[in-house]
Amino acid sequence: MKTHVKNYLSLTKRDWNGITVLLVLIAVALAAPFVYQWFTKDNTINPNEFNLAIAQLNKSNPAFTSKDSKTSANVAPFKFDPNTITASQWQQLGLTAGQANTIINYRSKGGKFYKDDDLKKIYGITPVDYKRLAPYISVNSETIKPKIMVELNSSDSSKLTSVEGIGPAFAMRIINYRERLGGFIAKEQLKEVFGVNELKYKEIAPQVRVNVRRIRKIAINTITFDKLRLMPYLNYKQVNALIEYRKQHGDYQSMDDLRNIAIIDEQILRKIEPYIIFE
Known part of the structure; x- marks a missing residue:
């Protein structure tokens, strides 16, 4: 019995060599991070050199200066009418060239500012921008006076x-x-x-x-499906229901007859009523 257990637990020379190699590999893996840190030093950033580099970049390309720094340092607020001021004046108020061009393009296409808070509806104008500009907006009603009717x-x-x-x-x-x-x-x-x-x-x-x-009235008792289908307030099923009800029950006498059609609610009836005539 002892001999059998001894033979089962005994290791050959080949086994010992394998174990030795495995232990060496484990030791190398555990030691590698410490060895790397010992021979490698982190490069630290010199704050003075970093700030100098930023200053040189801003000097060579002013476009890289932040909008916030422009807003705080170079902006001189003044009363303005958003319907008349130029792109450069928008930039004097602290907007970017892109924001100013958006407003100018809006006006060139016929856009108008009718009240102060219309400005915040312009794409690219942030709530912060509007809050900063709001005290200085002064819409002149003469600039938006209609010329024709x-x-x-x-x-x-x-x-x-x-x-x-x-x-x-x-x-x-x-x-x-x-x-x-x-x-x-x-x-x-x-x-x-x-x-x-x-x-x-x-x-x-x-x-x-x-x-x-x-306005052109709809003769509800004679109009065809195809023509009634054009009415934007009625969908396909509602038009079909109107035509089929007329076929089954005869001519409509009043709006009360249309109320018998379940899929046409009161809101739709109010919209189409001014267009309906019963002939």
Whole structure:
């Protein structure tokens, strides 16, 4: 029994050599970091040399100076009308050249500032920028006074483009929407035209008016599916429901009949009611 256990636990010379090599490798691995630190010294940054390098970089390329340092050191605030000041004056107020150009481009396309906080809606103007400039903004109402008054339901594209803020693309969108709608019953419907946000609407609204007598009515009892489908306030299913209900129950007599169609809610009915006639 002892002989058997002894033979099982005994190691050959080859085994001892393998163990020795393994122990050496482990020792080398554990010692390597200490040896590396001993022969390698970290390069420390000299603060004076670093500051000197930064100063030389700023001197050779002023564009690298921070906006914050410009704002604190070179800005001399003054009262200004955002509708009239130049790009260089915007930069004197502490804005970057990119921010100033954004505002100039906005104005060149017909954009106007109607009240002080319109400035913070400009892309690139941060809340910090606006808070700093707000006490100095002074919008002159004379600079935004409308020059013309255009009737929306009868104007062609050339007439619409005479409105400040409406270019050829916007004019075509307004006309296309007007044709689908049957005409505008209120200028607020311009907000439903793609691309007319609140700021654009405020710019356009003082220059336009609406003649409701020029709207085109929908003869709900004779109109076809394809023509009714153009009405932007109705989706495909709602148009189909209106046509099918008429087929099954006969002509509509009043708006109360339309209220029997479950998928058309009161909000939609209020929108289409000015356009509906029962003939």
